[in-house]
Amino acid sequence: MGSLSESIPATTKQLSSISKITGEAGRETQNPLKLMQHQEKPIQKLVPQINRIIAANLLGVEVLQEIARVVGETFEVDCCCLVALPGDDGEAITANWCAQKYLGMTQNDNFSAIDELDWPVMQCAEESFTIEDISTIERSLVVGCQYLPLPIKTVLGLPTHFGNNNNGVVILIHSQPYEWSGAEKKLLKLLEPLCAIAFAQLLQAQKIDFQKQSIEASSQYQNLLKKLTILSRSNLDLNQILQLAVASIAETLHADRGLLMLLKYTDPLFKRQRGQVPKAKVNLVGEWSIETSNICQNKTNLKESFSLADCALCQRVFTASIRPIIVNEDLEQQEGYNFSAAPIFRLSELPTVLLMPLESQGKILGFLVLQQSQNRQWKNRELNILEMICAQIVNIIIQSQTLRQVQNLVGERTAQLQRSLEVQAKLYEIKQQHVKQLQELNDLKDEFLSNMSDRLRYPLTNMWMAIRNLHNPGITPDRQTRYLEILEQECSKEINLINDLLTLQKLDSHSQPLQYETVDINIITKNFIASIQNQVAEKGLTISLDLQSNPLESQTEIESFKRILQELLNNAVKYSQHGSNINLKVTQRVEQLIDRVIIEVNNIGRAISKEEATYIFDRFRRGKGRWTPGTGLGLALAKSLVQHLNGSIKVESTPLSEGDNLSNICFTVMLPQFAEDNQPYSNSE
Template structure:
């Protein structure tokens, strides 16, 4: 990763100063605004008879050779403050050859860490040469600062274009943005972008931004221009000028860059300008970077479109499945209902003639074959009716065709009655079933039929999957922001963590989780989730530490 621009600026400035000042024959030193010396070139060290290590970090009065250290410091301070030295006086220095008068030529330079002073010492009589040297130094620094400003501009332009290109998942918008931004950034006459059909060997211009006559839609056969497309297909760039004038454009200069990534070439990006314009290294780098960003963005856009297409296909398949199940459910409901009525009449007849009603209360082994067959027929018919009703209810909930009948529900009356209907079943399976109500929560306003269906299904599952000796507890507590919280916990059973995200899917059943081998359709929890959402609530499930907890949060007062 490249260092930040500010850090590179400081580093390069110091590097330029060091190399440049050591190459100058005149004595020069650099100090900060705190008057501590930062650098002295070789000539200055020789003049002051001190090493660079002895001078760096010193104040003026710490330099032995400076006889007029106070005068020098005052003049430097004045230059720091105003950028000039009024009525400068020569400074006396003591060298090995005696005392000399020197004049000072000062330059203030702004850096990222603050202003610095570059002071050229000139023995009286050599001032003209020093001024020329100082001028050349300033020129070098200005050229380097200009290069740094160009680099900053390049990075800002690239970031702006990259952000706009990669923010889109629309291939058309990506390419149109790229040609517009690059044309305006480089101030060229126009640009266009083509996409390749490698199987057909063609390049088609899809988008452009230009003041020239439009070429959009033009198809080029790659084999007709091998000198161009051979390089572009290799991921290279090329620039050239037209030899013969184009009937419309005249003579122009052109730059072409491939739009490619590690999976291959997708297309190209062309820039067009006046015939005398040569594209600089800066412009070529910018176009290459933009082309690379276009390749990334196009791949992302195509992957997104593919995923959206797959989602639409899956939705269509799911809708077909739902339509099929809805149709089949409606068609089956009438004959199955007729079967139920026939079974009821058959049961009445068999009870009157054979006393089967009494026989059905006996253990299975003591029942006659007729009684067993009748019981099996009745149970399976009820299972089919339950399945059909679940499918139809799910279909109505999916399309929003499930009416709400709101009423005030007394929790201390409704829940105990509901739980008591499962007590006999739990006791027969050696399970403990209890309910815990909070005294501060007595009523809610909701749809009673939906609540009955939700808790009948969850309690039925709790009894179905809890092993003998397990505990089933339904507790009700006040929730947050006018919500009621219901927790149904059953012990002795866990749902694997990788199965939890799927338990509310239609027809999904957790493998090997039914100790009583009672079977099921896998629609119960899907219906529960839909009903909870229908009455404005949310349902969550957690499983671990040898227990499973279903949590439902419902509004205390549901409004239509």
Template sequence: MALDSLYRCLTFSPDPHVVVDHLAEAIARYFSVEAVYFELDCQVTLPLAGYWSEIPDLEAFAHVEPPKKAVFKKELKAKKYQPLQEQGIRQLALMPFDTETSRSGWIAMASRTSLPPLEELTEIVLPILDLAAQTLPLQQQNQQSRDNNALLAKINQLIDTETSINKLLQQAIAAVVECYDVDFGLAGLFKYANPLLARNEPQICPDATFNVVNETNLVPRQTVLKDCGICRQGWLSAPEILAINDIDQTDLATSPLTDRYKSFLVTPLMGQQSSDGQSSTVLGLVILGQQTSRVWQAEEKQLADFVAHQLSTAMIHQQSLQRVQSLVDERTAQLKWSLDVQAKLGAKMRQQIQQLRQLNVLKDEFLSTMSHELNTPLATMKVAVKMLKQPGRSPEKQATYLDILEQELTRESKLIKDLLKLQHFESEQFAMKPQRLSLNPILEAMRQEFNQRWQLLKGLELEVTYVPENVSQKLQIETDEESLTNALSELLTNAGKYSARNTKVRLEVEYFAKSPAQIQLRLCNDGSGIAAEEQGHIFEKFRRGAGVTEQAIPGTGLGLALVKALVEQLEGTIEVSSEPNRGKKTYETCFVMTFPQSMVGL
């Protein structure tokens, strides 16, 4: 290999770390030796070390002590050279070299056979290393400057694009570790038990936890500040950077970090200074670590401080944005709630206005119906009284008119009683008198009464069936007899009014034994139907089906409202259905009353 090839190694790469390793290999090949190691003291930057060896497991070669003068070892008898002997090394040359102003470094060469004379080594190698010591630090500075600029650009990009503080710190610490070429890095934020003590005060360590934001198994994700020596010292040193070149030269307590790493660079993340001039809050720490001792350069500290300042500013800005966004969201939610309330109030008002209009319509219909229903009996009674006053009436005629008076008086009395009952139920002053009753006698009496009245008027017949059939004689219900009877009577009266002539009215009683047990009374008739749009309102007060007034079917519209009130007082439910009969002009209308298990028994 030509001598000029050794000098060309200095321009092999813009990265000085690559250059020194390449130069070590070139020197080893030029002199045909097995290993070369040298260090260049760069003064303003970290030392540069070049190393090459074709012998495996020769790491101990790099730990040979720097020589104070040139040494040529032809026999390696000392114990410290034993690792080299085990690899077959027989000769070792150690040479320091200086520049005109200061010590520049040293070089070690090892061979399994023999080395060139020390004079030859000195004549050829030292000028090259001297030149490298003068030029490579400049390259190293330039490279470090490029790396620093790239780091700052990366940090600025992260600040511009990342909205999550944790993700910002995670990506930032990864970029810092790469730029500083350290063995580990972590970032964490403090959570204070008392925020008023979060400001940095000398010699006062608050009750706080250090919460690591990036993935690492070096420390727990959450550590008590007082239990972490590095974290505690970093907090106490804030706002200054804590640089530890060699942990063995300090009195810090041991920890998983200090057991594994020897040098640390701890940079605080500082909050804004308060308006009253008090110390800034320590938001968190960025910790870099090296497994070997390392002298942290002023430029490295300055860059770390600048990066920490950028991150702290971004965190404060992000927190401010979050508070503003939270306030905006809160005000937006309040405004939305206010608008929703106004919309609901407006809708409620419109609904109430509509209900008032409907009530006015119902009131007019009710007054018209009540006027008709009240005046009809009175007019009939007036005619009957007038006829009774006429002389010469036979006893038979007088008895007929008296019967008419009694019937109309009963009709008038029932109307007034229904109104009073409904008002009584709605005022919640109704008190039931529950008792266990057998259903069969009650329904049988009502069947006979219905048939006696409606067979003569319209040819109707009430049929009562039980499901299952064997419960007819023993089915009992605990209820208020008067309320149940009134409800059934009202439904039967309606069935009689609206049934087609010569049809059957069907009352089916069904017992459901499965839990929860129920009893169901299903009353069906064939005749006038109830329109689907009216079925949802049929139980409202004063509500009558379309056309019933024109058909002169007597009624006030209170009957079904009274039935619903009675059934609900008995803790039951009532439903209605009305479907057309196939091939006929009539409808099958059914009312279904269901009572719960607690009021049913056998």
């Protein structure tokens, strides 16, 4: 006996009619049974065998291969096929066993195990089977058995279920017409729980492996960002830093080749405009190749340059609306574009290209290029990491250029310092200001990276610990439920963080037009307050609502308005003194000849200093000494939404009494009441 196995992507192929299925309930067999020579108690032998196979913890598909073998030998069929179904987006995992007489046989071009013109006779071992069961067996038959070296004439299948979901199919095959007995169907039905457990065990192992790979990749990305941060603080020359950076990036992301190029503009003041390609020279400043697994030391290559006008691939950064530029097929086969590229790209050897622009304040400083010899589908997580890396490289370049400018400035003024002490003092002051500004920028960058890495690392750490504990064989059901809840909670935190970041990005890009609706602000506010009463009470707080007696109609964007209320009240609930009251007041008044809706949220809490008030609405910035868990995005999102609605927001902190650390905190939002009065506020407002 022997076995065949393979993993084939799930197919959506339209199957032939099931008019030949002969699985009518209650049909009695007419011919003598030929299946098992020892039918007295086959279940007593088969079940322990399958239990031993499952308990053996075989690697991957081996467990399915062993189960297919013992089931096929017990039923004395020509072939036994097991198909694990992970889901719509996954790949079906198959394991086949064939009788000894079919081993060593291969398919020829004119042979197909499944003849669409002569579809095999199919039956389901389930007594009360449905059309969906038959359809599942048909699809699994096509996926798992289309490459078998024997014709398929008679099929007995059984879908398995785990947790109310169909997770696999067991298929018995004869290459000749055969009549399945009731005993065979009953025996196969008795095997369903065991096979379902085997399928679930294999699929769960795959999910765990995928999660481990994700955690390992996240760790590698964090190490890469730390390495780039260390490089940015080193005393190395800019070219040396960029060479080490491109090597680390290409190795971590498993690229075959990495290039780092900088642009030198003919017009230094040029800023990127849609469809306009500037006159510039592209200089290669860093290169890494898997062929040498090292930074290229060929000085001639590193000095190589070409004109931007001679490379349509690089020009696409300026003309295309989608970035990064990704090429996954031979350039000649892509229609609608001129893909002429500089020889340095070696497209004949490395046709798959990912080109990320290095952009600062609307100006393209250069390109980060990753190349592959084979097609590669870049994941969103990898593209997001690359965006962060490009931002860090831009910071390194700008810092280096700024320092170089400062050094040049100091050199030019040195001659003047010898003639005038006054000029010397002035130049010294300018230099100190530049150094201070650079330090502030560096501190802000470090603070951003620290906050961002914390928000990503802590949930992932909790998820990793929960997964590790779930591996414990002695874990109780209660603990298992608790760890699964931890996984769900931490995953939700990650998803909410990403959604908030995407919302902020959309608001910053002004890509979403306002969707005005005429609503009663009083009704919306009352309904919202009612929905959070329980949450407020659990925190030991009370909330009061102050509305004008008349209806307050306004033209606004409902979801944005609700989200502003949510973030302001979440902030008040989080930082209010225990046992205090939160007051929400909504009024209407005329400001500068325009009808406006005024929202005031008052609470008692720790005082906000003037320094904190300058950055409390910034992303990932939180007040000093505030240890309540949070992402630092709530007030930033509220401000962005207020500006999206052409309004303004401010905060005031008034001490309750002299020497008391508690203050009355008041957030005031001012929004235009009607659409025709919407005039954008400046950022200063």
